[in-house]
Every structure is written in C-alpha cells, then in structure tokens.
Amino acid sequence: MLATLALLTFSSLAEPRFPPPDFSETNHQLPITTTPAARAEWLQYLDVAVLAGCLGVAVWLIHKHRSRRGVFWLSLCSLAYFGFWRKGCICAIGAPQNIILGLCEAGYTVPLTVIAFFALPLIVALFAGRAFCAGVCPHGALQDLLIIKPLKVPAWLEHALGILPFIFLGFGLAFAATGTGFPICRYDPIVPIFRLNGPGLLIALAALTLLLGMFVGRPYCRFLCPYGALLKLAALASKWRVRVTPDVCTQCQLCANACPFGAMREPSPGTIAPKLLTPERRRLGWLVLLVPALIVGGAWLGGRLAVPVSRLNPTVELAERYLAQQKSPVNYGVMTPETLALQRAEHDPEALLKSAADLQQRFRRACLAFGGWVGLVLGVKLVSLSLRTLRTDFEPDRGACFACARCFRSCPQELVRIGQLPASELPSSASIATPVKA
Amino acid sequence: MTTSHAKAEPAGLEDGGKGSATPLSTAPEASEKPLPSLPSATAVQKAGTLSRTAWIAMAFCLLVCTYMLYQHSVAAERDPWKSPQLLALKEKLRVAPADEALRSEIRRLDLEFRERYFRRLALNVTGGWLLVAGVGALLLAAKAATRLTQPRPRPQRRTDAQSLALQAATRARWSVAGVGGAIGTGLLALAFTSQSPLPDPAGELNQALAGSQSNASDLPSLAEFQANWPRFRGLAGGGATSGDAGLNFDVTAGGNVVWKSSVPALGFNSPVVWSNRVFLSGGDAKQREVMCFDAGDGKLLWQRAVANVPGSPAVPPEIPDATGYAASTMATDGRRAFGLFANGDLAAFKFDGALAWAKNIGVPKNMYGHASSLAIWPGKLVVQMDQDEGAPGGSKLLAFDCATGRLLWDRTKPTHGSWASPIIIEAAGRLQIITLALPFVMSSSLADGNELWRAELMEGEITPSPIFAAGLVMAINPASKLFALRPDGAGDVTKSHLAWTVEESLPDITSPVSNGDLVFTVTTGGLLTCFDAKDGKMVWQKDLELEVQSSPAIVGHRLLVLNTKGEVVWVEAGREFKELSRAKMDDKFHASPAIANGHVYLRGATNLWCLGGKK
Missing domain, CATH: 1.10.287 (Helix Hairpins)
Incomplete structure (x- = not known):
C-alpha cells in the first residue's frame, strides 16, 4: 500500500512529451493530429472466446488429461495472445476495478468484455480451482517460464506476504470506486514487459520482478496479484480440487518438493496433546474477538487516510493548490504544468472546490471500507493460522495451488497409473499404510 | 544406475515434459535401491x-x-x-x-x-x-x-512434525501480526502527517468558497466609486463630474498648479484617482510598470514592474509608438489598482504596492494591441479585447474578480478590432456593459457577459468611447456620425432604438462628453461642437484651433479641453459658446483628465499635474 502510494507520486517520470513547436514566424501549418481507429468490436468478442476456450482447455488438461506439458503449451499460447499481442489489456486482473466503478458510479458502464473477463475465471475457479492462473493468465505464464532455481519461501514469510494481495485488492477497489483511476492496472509490474515500454520506475519494477521470479516461483501471483486473491477465495470452495494423484498417497513427499510455489500441504501431525489444547483454544477465542476490533480500528485508520489518498486525485490536488494560493502571496516564476492547470481551474473555482470536497467525501467512505477490509484480512488470517486442518495425505492447498500440474508426475502412484513406472517400484503397502508420526 | 533410471524417468514439468523428474527411488524407505543423488x-x-x-x-x-x-x-x-x-x-x-x-x-x-x-x-x-x-x-x-x-x-521423514507445525503456526501468526503492524504504522504516519486545506464539505465549504471570492463587505460602496475617478473618464466613463466647488482656476495668475511631479515611465494612459492615490502605468518593450503618486503632494509613492507573469510572451509584440505599451488606462477598486499592458499582462497591485495577482490574457491581433481601457464596477474588472485577425470569434469580453483575478466569465464577440473603451451603465433595470467595435454597438450583461442588444452602426477605426447621458447611449461613428440609442432593447435594435443621428464634423479619436443636457465633441483639429442631448441638434460650433487627442471633460458648468502642445482651455458648458480661459503649460497632453478631490489631474508627456484653486 505504502509502496503504491509512493509509486503514484512518481508519475511524472513518464516518457517526456514535446510541446508543439512554434511555427508562427514561418506560417507552417501543423498537421492535424490523427488518432488510430478504434479496435474492431468483433475482436473484443474474440478475446472473450479465446479466454473461454483457454479456460475450458486448461480445465481439461488439469483435471482430465493431467498433463503438465499441455498446460505448459497452453500458457505459452496465452502469453503470446493475451500478453505480447494484446499487450496485457484486456486482463482479468484489473477487471474488478471496472466492476466496482460500475457499481459506484451511475455514469460508468462496464463493458461486457470486462464483465466476462472478471466473471469467467472466477466461475471456473468455483468448480475447478485456479485453472486461469495455470495456463491462461499471461502474468502467470511469464513468471512460470522464468523459474530457474526456485527457493523455498519459509512458511511464516509465505503467510505474512500472502495477505498483501488482499490488501492491494482492497486498495485498488477503494481507489477505483472514487473514480480516480485504476492503480492495479497502472502500476502492474508485468505489463511493461508485454508492451516493451513504460515509465522508468515501472520498468525497473518489471526487471526486479523478472529477477526475483527466477528464484521465487511466481512472486507477483503469490504476493501481490489482487485478482489472485479473489481466485484464491473462489478456489477454496471449488467443487473439483486438484489432486496430486487420484490413487492412494504414499506420503513420499516428492510432490511437496516438486511444487515451486509452496502450495503443497503436509498431512496433519496427528492429534494434539491435551495439555496444549486449552491454550490453543483460548488463543483462538481471543483472536476471534480481535477480528471485530481490527475491523473497527482499521476503519478508523482508513477514515483518516482520506486526506493523503484523495490528494492523488488531480481535482483534489488542484483544489488544494488553489486554496493554498489564495492564502499565500503570489510568487510567479517559470510556468509549470501545475500553474497552467491552476489558471484553467480559475474558470470556476466554486465548482472545483465543490467537486474536490465531494471527491474527498467519496475517498473518506472508500478509505473507511478499505481500512475495515485490512482489519478483516488480518483478523481472518490470524484466526485461520490458529485453526487445525485435518489432512491425511499430501495435497495441494486449494487456494494457493495454481494448478500448474507440476506435481502430477512427481508422484509415483501417478507414474504407475499412466504406465511409466512398474507397480513393483512402489513402496510396500505396509509402508504406505504407516502414517508419519509426530 | 543413473542411466537406467534416466530412462525410466517420467516427463518433466516446466520443460514441457521432456526433462527429468524425480525417480521414485529417491524416496527414503520407499525402496531398497541405491540413491542416484x-x-x-x-x-x-x-x-x-x-x-x-x-x-x-x-x-x-x-x-x-x-x-x-x-x-x-x-x-x-x-x-x-x-x-x-x-x-x-x-x-x-x-x-x-x-x-x-x-x-x-x-x-x-x-x-x-x-x-x-x-x-x-x-x-x-x-x-x-x-x-x-x-x-x-x-x-x-x-x-x-x-x-x-x-x-x-531426498525428502526425510520428520519425527517432530507436531512441534514443528505448532512452531510454524506461531511464527506465521507473529509474522502476519508484524506485517499488519508495519502496514498500520505506515498508514498511521501517513494519516497524521497529512492535512488538507479543503474543509469538511458539510460545514465549512461555503466559508471556503466565500474566502475564495471577493470579500463583499471589504469593498467600497458604489457611492465611493462615484466619488472617486476609478477608471478612464470616471466610473460612468463619461468624463463629466458635477462637483466643482474647489475649482476656481485663475490661469493668468498661474496659481492653479497644486503640484507637478515627474513621471518616470512613458505611457498614453490617463490618471485614475482614489482618495489620496493617483495611479498611472507606463513602460516600453523592455519593462512595464505601475506607478502610484500621493494625490496630496504628487510624491511618487511606489513604482512596480510587472514581470514574470505566467503566459507572458517572451518577445513583446511590436506596437506602434503612437500607442505604446501602456495605452490602456488603469482602474482601481479602492483596494487594488489594475493595469493592462500591450503584451497582455494584467496585474493588480494593492495600495501599498504589493502584487495582488497577475496574469496574461493574451495579445490581441489588431493594429494597436491593447488600447481599450479597463472598466470597473464594484467587484468586477472588465476587459474588452477585440481583434481583427486570427480565427473568427477571436474578439472577447472578459470579466475578472477584482480580489483574486479569477476569470468570472469570458464571452466571444462577433466584432472586429476596436480601441474604444467599454462603459458600464445601469439602465432598464440592468447593469450593462456598452462596447463599440466594428460593426456593432453592443450591450452585454455585467452579471454573466451575455449579449443584451446590438446595433449595427459602427464603421472604420473605432477609437472614441461611448457615453451614457440623458438616458441614452451616445457613440461616435468616427468622423461621420454621432448617434444615440435607447438602452432598453433586446436583440438587434439598429432601427428600433435609434433615438437620433447627426452627421457633422466629428472626432476620430476623442470621445464625446455630456452634462445631461448638452453633448460636446471636439475633433483632432480642435473643432468644438455642442449638440442637444435630447434630439442631437447642433447648438453651436467653434474652432478652438487646437490639436486635440485627449477627450474633453466637464467639471460642473465648465468644459475642459487639452491640446497636444500643452494648452488648457476652459469653455462654458452652456448653450452659447464662451471661452473662459486659456493657458499654456509646459507639457504635451495626449491623455484625458481625471477629476477628483476637487482637483484636476493631468498626465502630460513628462509630468503629472494636479490643478486646483481656491473657492
């Protein structure tokens, strides 16, 4: 969040733009500026069709064909189409912002394509997990290709950083709801790679993401992607979960080793000692009670953020400059774009101030909701870390698993099932039956 | 062993299934075979x-x-x-x-x-x-x-999985709490170090809005405006004042010059006076400035350059010497003095010389540049900006907030170049701005700048300004016609509201003046003509044998005519011609006189004069 705020202040580092040259002496007529024609409408439907097709193929590859190779080639195709050809737009990751703006602002109509891009991956996730992340999302596909030597992120760090996508999602939605802009899109560190262009700071971020992605599997997807947060929630309730093997788990741990994203979960370590149970329960109780307190505290803090965050809106910023100029002596120097904007604003300061005040009120409400959301995310995460999940086998975390299919063929049972390993190579039934003791 | 296992290896993952995968035999206790590590x-x-x-x-x-x-x-x-x-x-x-x-x-x-x-x-x-x-x-x-x-x-079985799991959960909780705390602290710092000048819209917005407008209670009353000489030819722009109690000139005795002060900057604009302040502007291509004199003793109180105004052209426009860079007469609202220059700089200075605001309104594309003087009404400063060249609709009428310089409205006009100054009149229940420009006499609402009426009566190079007298708007079609219009019309009033027209020898530079009963005009060649204000009939005509460029003024029952060679002529403002006095002063007069405080202020080529006399 803080990093995003900092980033937003560096927007002036964008590529320079030239003012038109002064040809008044030579009477040279400047050519009329032309804009390229709008993209053909049918191509939008093509985008949706490609998305739907890719999602269908991904589900089939993951759940039916169980092919990592297939997922790999599908992700390459998606990277080429949605990434380098469509240049990262349209994209499901930014679509929630359009949806929230459509809900909050009567004058904004959400395009059907955007609705499709927002809804289709989520619907698929409700049934088949994160098939979108596996082979359709160009962001994920690019990061997947980058992995050279993935390091295992410690579980505590994984959990701590895992809340960031939810917080970024909250910020992006709150900001978009004010009609100010779409920070999730604007500060996406992957899109400059697809476009081979972008503001300097974003290009630096993209380079950093690329570098990090060589040693940490899908860093953007795991620790920042706001749409991934939504997909994670949807995948938790998915009807068909991704399974390492449809057969019995030998608990060889090879699948956990094969997953570069830390999404494999170990079997539960048996029953907990009774003497530990009471403090565990007490802690859980306190944490449950803490959740509403965190929400209220977060909302209070969020409400206080309206002033600095609203300043990111150009209208509010202009109004503040206008008021500041009213109070301070005039000191004209070299003309700046802000000075010019201020002059233009002088046409109707009353409307400007009213508009800015309204916007600040919108920001107050949005930040209030955002603060409450941050509190909720923290509270629920803390509670979830105090809950015990009963698990008898190694299995992917429904929410965290990207369904990349890497683990499938690390499993000896799967190899036997597809005939790549003789059954005799499998451990004895006795060892299979023996649970891992604590 | 390695080779045989490599053959048995299943397809890899990230390599599209062609690479190696972990062989089953690496699982400890899962196979008795040696490990190919x-x-x-x-x-x-x-x-x-x-x-x-x-x-x-x-x-x-x-x-x-x-x-x-x-x-x-x-x-x-x-x-x-x-x-x-x-x-x-x-x-x-x-x-x-x-x-x-x-x-x-x-x-x-x-x-x-x-x-x-x-x-x-x-x-x-x-x-x-x-x-x-x-x-x-x-x-x-x-x-x-x-x-x-x-x-x-080579994954190993863990024997302490439960304690490890508890440890991991504890660490994870603390790390989540740590991240939450860090975010909270950052946001808290952000929240409490930021303040907005924007008020809470529910309670204080109106106050802020009021603060951004002119403070109405701070403005002088209309009566004060009328008592002073806040613009070219006085508030009404007619050049006439009824009070002459202190003006009993005895030019022959030479005792009427109260003071004389050297003017440090060149300009053809006329003085404006408010209370004990006299304002002039001057300058050239290099520097434009505003000067303030003490009305009591003529001392130059301050002189301020108008520079670094945003939008001001880097290279000043080329202006004829006959016009100069400070042709527009200033205006004052009793709190600030406003000056407009040929390069489009419009600046407001407080009475203590501090810059209140400044902006550039652009250079009109016409032969003489900015030559129309500023018009003022309590709270509003009006600029007429007509131009010949450029895109159609380039002529404009603008109104600014006196206190802040904020543009209140901006209306385009269907007119061409003009150098006449606008006047503001209160007629037919409306505050009207009367402007002369080719080809229309136009009336616009002071409230919003919208056009009220127009009459297509103007021709040639329009320099004389209109006046409002006897309930009629009077204007000169240079060198050919003097006409009067009733100001209560709407739309095109060319035929419907024309009260009278006369075709005589009429001025091409100076503006008419009226005491409500008679109208006087003086041509550049010094031909002084008196008309009846009611029907326009000529009452008398007299050649004063003067070269006149400044507009005449009426002070009580006397008419004041200045010539470019320094002569000051007083004539009885009556139905019969009677020259009261004539004196030669050591200066040249192009600007029009200002009358306030019982004194007459004249701007000569080199001096500012204050004339007055005993009762």
Whole structure:
C-alpha cells in the first residue's frame, strides 16, 4: 500500500512529451493530429472466446488429461495472445476495478468484455480451482517460464506476504470506486514487459520482478496479484480440487518438493496433546474477538487516510493548490504544468472546490471500507493460522495451488497409473499404510 | 544406475515434459535401491556448456540494458523542451531577436533533437525485443543447466512434525501480526502527517468558497466609486463630474498648479484617482510598470514592474509608438489598482504596492494591441479585447474578480478590432456593459457577459468611447456620425432604438462628453461642437484651433479641453459658446483628465499635474 502510494507520486517520470513547436514566424501549418481507429468490436468478442476456450482447455488438461506439458503449451499460447499481442489489456486482473466503478458510479458502464473477463475465471475457479492462473493468465505464464532455481519461501514469510494481495485488492477497489483511476492496472509490474515500454520506475519494477521470479516461483501471483486473491477465495470452495494423484498417497513427499510455489500441504501431525489444547483454544477465542476490533480500528485508520489518498486525485490536488494560493502571496516564476492547470481551474473555482470536497467525501467512505477490509484480512488470517486442518495425505492447498500440474508426475502412484513406472517400484503397502508420526 | 533410471524417468514439468523428474527411488524407505543423488559426468559437462551460454546471454542482456539506460540518461539533455544548449540559444535570441543565424541554429538543433528522440523511441523497441531474446536464451540455458546439475531430492521423514507445525503456526501468526503492524504504522504516519486545506464539505465549504471570492463587505460602496475617478473618464466613463466647488482656476495668475511631479515611465494612459492615490502605468518593450503618486503632494509613492507573469510572451509584440505599451488606462477598486499592458499582462497591485495577482490574457491581433481601457464596477474588472485577425470569434469580453483575478466569465464577440473603451451603465433595470467595435454597438450583461442588444452602426477605426447621458447611449461613428440609442432593447435594435443621428464634423479619436443636457465633441483639429442631448441638434460650433487627442471633460458648468502642445482651455458648458480661459503649460497632453478631490489631474508627456484653486 505504502509502496503504491509512493509509486503514484512518481508519475511524472513518464516518457517526456514535446510541446508543439512554434511555427508562427514561418506560417507552417501543423498537421492535424490523427488518432488510430478504434479496435474492431468483433475482436473484443474474440478475446472473450479465446479466454473461454483457454479456460475450458486448461480445465481439461488439469483435471482430465493431467498433463503438465499441455498446460505448459497452453500458457505459452496465452502469453503470446493475451500478453505480447494484446499487450496485457484486456486482463482479468484489473477487471474488478471496472466492476466496482460500475457499481459506484451511475455514469460508468462496464463493458461486457470486462464483465466476462472478471466473471469467467472466477466461475471456473468455483468448480475447478485456479485453472486461469495455470495456463491462461499471461502474468502467470511469464513468471512460470522464468523459474530457474526456485527457493523455498519459509512458511511464516509465505503467510505474512500472502495477505498483501488482499490488501492491494482492497486498495485498488477503494481507489477505483472514487473514480480516480485504476492503480492495479497502472502500476502492474508485468505489463511493461508485454508492451516493451513504460515509465522508468515501472520498468525497473518489471526487471526486479523478472529477477526475483527466477528464484521465487511466481512472486507477483503469490504476493501481490489482487485478482489472485479473489481466485484464491473462489478456489477454496471449488467443487473439483486438484489432486496430486487420484490413487492412494504414499506420503513420499516428492510432490511437496516438486511444487515451486509452496502450495503443497503436509498431512496433519496427528492429534494434539491435551495439555496444549486449552491454550490453543483460548488463543483462538481471543483472536476471534480481535477480528471485530481490527475491523473497527482499521476503519478508523482508513477514515483518516482520506486526506493523503484523495490528494492523488488531480481535482483534489488542484483544489488544494488553489486554496493554498489564495492564502499565500503570489510568487510567479517559470510556468509549470501545475500553474497552467491552476489558471484553467480559475474558470470556476466554486465548482472545483465543490467537486474536490465531494471527491474527498467519496475517498473518506472508500478509505473507511478499505481500512475495515485490512482489519478483516488480518483478523481472518490470524484466526485461520490458529485453526487445525485435518489432512491425511499430501495435497495441494486449494487456494494457493495454481494448478500448474507440476506435481502430477512427481508422484509415483501417478507414474504407475499412466504406465511409466512398474507397480513393483512402489513402496510396500505396509509402508504406505504407516502414517508419519509426530 | 543413473542411466537406467534416466530412462525410466517420467516427463518433466516446466520443460514441457521432456526433462527429468524425480525417480521414485529417491524416496527414503520407499525402496531398497541405491540413491542416484549426484549427476553424471556427462551431465556436468553439458551443464557447464549451458552455464556458459547462460552467462553469455546475461552479459548480452546487461549490455543492451546499459546502452538503453545510457540513451535514457542523455535523453534529457537532447530534449528540445529541456536541452540546456537549446535553452541557452533561445535566451540569446531573446536578446537579439533579429539574429537569423541564431534562429537557423535553433531550428537545426531542434530538428536534430526531435529526430534523435524518435530514433531513441525506435531504439527502445529494438532494445526491448533484444532483451526478450536475451532473457529467453538465458532462461533456456540456465533452466537446462539447473536441471542437469540439480541433485535428486531426498525428502526425510520428520519425527517432530507436531512441534514443528505448532512452531510454524506461531511464527506465521507473529509474522502476519508484524506485517499488519508495519502496514498500520505506515498508514498511521501517513494519516497524521497529512492535512488538507479543503474543509469538511458539510460545514465549512461555503466559508471556503466565500474566502475564495471577493470579500463583499471589504469593498467600497458604489457611492465611493462615484466619488472617486476609478477608471478612464470616471466610473460612468463619461468624463463629466458635477462637483466643482474647489475649482476656481485663475490661469493668468498661474496659481492653479497644486503640484507637478515627474513621471518616470512613458505611457498614453490617463490618471485614475482614489482618495489620496493617483495611479498611472507606463513602460516600453523592455519593462512595464505601475506607478502610484500621493494625490496630496504628487510624491511618487511606489513604482512596480510587472514581470514574470505566467503566459507572458517572451518577445513583446511590436506596437506602434503612437500607442505604446501602456495605452490602456488603469482602474482601481479602492483596494487594488489594475493595469493592462500591450503584451497582455494584467496585474493588480494593492495600495501599498504589493502584487495582488497577475496574469496574461493574451495579445490581441489588431493594429494597436491593447488600447481599450479597463472598466470597473464594484467587484468586477472588465476587459474588452477585440481583434481583427486570427480565427473568427477571436474578439472577447472578459470579466475578472477584482480580489483574486479569477476569470468570472469570458464571452466571444462577433466584432472586429476596436480601441474604444467599454462603459458600464445601469439602465432598464440592468447593469450593462456598452462596447463599440466594428460593426456593432453592443450591450452585454455585467452579471454573466451575455449579449443584451446590438446595433449595427459602427464603421472604420473605432477609437472614441461611448457615453451614457440623458438616458441614452451616445457613440461616435468616427468622423461621420454621432448617434444615440435607447438602452432598453433586446436583440438587434439598429432601427428600433435609434433615438437620433447627426452627421457633422466629428472626432476620430476623442470621445464625446455630456452634462445631461448638452453633448460636446471636439475633433483632432480642435473643432468644438455642442449638440442637444435630447434630439442631437447642433447648438453651436467653434474652432478652438487646437490639436486635440485627449477627450474633453466637464467639471460642473465648465468644459475642459487639452491640446497636444500643452494648452488648457476652459469653455462654458452652456448653450452659447464662451471661452473662459486659456493657458499654456509646459507639457504635451495626449491623455484625458481625471477629476477628483476637487482637483484636476493631468498626465502630460513628462509630468503629472494636479490643478486646483481656491473657492
């Protein structure tokens, strides 16, 4: 969040733009500026069709064909189409912002394509997990290709950083709801790679993401992607979960080793000692009670953020400059774009101030909701870390698993099932039956 | 063993299924077979080659990156907008605007920089694709090398899984709390270090809005405006004042000059007076300034340059010497004095000389530039800006907030160039701005600038300003007609509201003056004519044998005419011609007189004069 705020202040580092040259002496007529024609409408439907097709193929590859190779080639195709050809737009990751703006602002109509891009991956996730992340999302596909030597992120760090996508999602939605802009899109560190262009700071971020992605599997997807947060929630309730093997788990741990994203979960370590149970329960109780307190505290803090965050809106910023100029002596120097904007604003300061005040009120409400959301995310995460999940086998975390299919063929049972390993190579039934003791 | 296992290895994952996968035998206690934990010598050799390839690819990427970064870093210097070299040359051009070689050099550099800019953009694209290729090669080689050298995983059974799980959960909770705390602290710091000047809209917005407007209670009343001489030819713009109690001139005795003060800057604008302050503006192509004199003793109280105004043209426009850079007479609202200059700078100074606000409203494309004087009404400053050239609809009427300089409204006019000054009248229940410009006499609402009525009666180069007397708007069609219009019409009133017209020898520069009963005009050649204000019939005519460029004024029952050679002539403002006095002063008068405080203020070519006398 803080990093995003900092980033937003560096927007002036964008590529320079030239003012038109002064040809008044030579009477040279400047050519009329032309804009390229709008993209053909049918191509939008093509985008949706490609998305739907890719999602269908991904589900089939993951759940039916169980092919990592297939997922790999599908992700390459998606990277080429949605990434380098469509240049990262349209994209499901930014679509929630359009949806929230459509809900909050009567004058904004959400395009059907955007609705499709927002809804289709989520619907698929409700049934088949994160098939979108596996082979359709160009962001994920690019990061997947980058992995050279993935390091295992410690579980505590994984959990701590895992809340960031939810917080970024909250910020992006709150900001978009004010009609100010779409920070999730604007500060996406992957899109400059697809476009081979972008503001300097974003290009630096993209380079950093690329570098990090060589040693940490899908860093953007795991620790920042706001749409991934939504997909994670949807995948938790998915009807068909991704399974390492449809057969019995030998608990060889090879699948956990094969997953570069830390999404494999170990079997539960048996029953907990009774003497530990009471403090565990007490802690859980306190944490449950803490959740509403965190929400209220977060909302209070969020409400206080309206002033600095609203300043990111150009209208509010202009109004503040206008008021500041009213109070301070005039000191004209070299003309700046802000000075010019201020002059233009002088046409109707009353409307400007009213508009800015309204916007600040919108920001107050949005930040209030955002603060409450941050509190909720923290509270629920803390509670979830105090809950015990009963698990008898190694299995992917429904929410965290990207369904990349890497683990499938690390499993000896799967190899036997597809005939790549003789059954005799499998451990004895006795060892299979023996649970891992604590 | 390794070979046999390699054959049995299932398809890999990230390599599309062609690479190696972990053999089952690596699972401890899952097989009694020996563990192939280390890669073979061939694999190591292959991995070495691949690693070298990866390093080469990385070096290539770094090279491309370095070159692109270098290009980016030098881009600012070559940016036509920021290039120090180009800026220095432009600065030189300001000093020597006629230097053609310099211009050519600037154009050459500008073109070169622009071409470089587009080459750099093309280079960025090429560099981007080179980077993609380099990174691709790097990834392929590095992944393959890693796959070959990576030791087989040997997961171990854990005997303390429960305590580890509890430990991990505790750590995770603390780390989540830590991240939450860090975010909270950051947001808290952000929240409590930011303040907005924007008020809570529910309670204080109106107050803020009021603060941004002129403070109405702070403004002088209309009566105070009328008592002073706040603009060209007084508040009504008619050049007449009824009070002359203190004006009993005895020119022959020479005792009427109260004071005389040297004016340090050239200008043809007339003095404006408010209480104990007299304001003038002056200047030339290099510097424009506003001067304030003490009305009591003529002392120059302050002199302020108008400079660095945003939007002001770097090179001042070329203005005829006969007009100068300070032709527009200033205006004052009793709190500030406003000056308009030929380069479009409009500045407001407080009475203590502090700049209140300044802006540039542009240079009109007409023969004389800004020559219309400013009009004022409590709270509003009106600028007439007519122009001949440029796009149709370039003529404008603008109103500014006196306190802040904020543009209140801006209306285009269907007129061409004019140098007459607007007047503001209260007639037919409306506050109207009367403007003269080719081809219309126009009335606009002071409230919003919208047109009220128009009459197509103007021709030629329009310099004399209109007046409002006897309930009629009177104006001169230069050198041909004097006419009067009733100001209660709407739309085109050319025929419907024309009260009377006379065709006589009429002025082409000076404006008429009226005491409500009679109207007087004086031509450049000094022909003074008196008309009846009711029907326009000529009452008398007299050649004063003067060269006159300043508009006449009426002070009580006397008419004041100044000539360009320093003569001051007083004539009885009655139905019969009677010259009261004539005196020669050591100056030249082009500006029109100002009458306030029982004194007459005259701007000569070199001096500011204050005339007065005993009762």
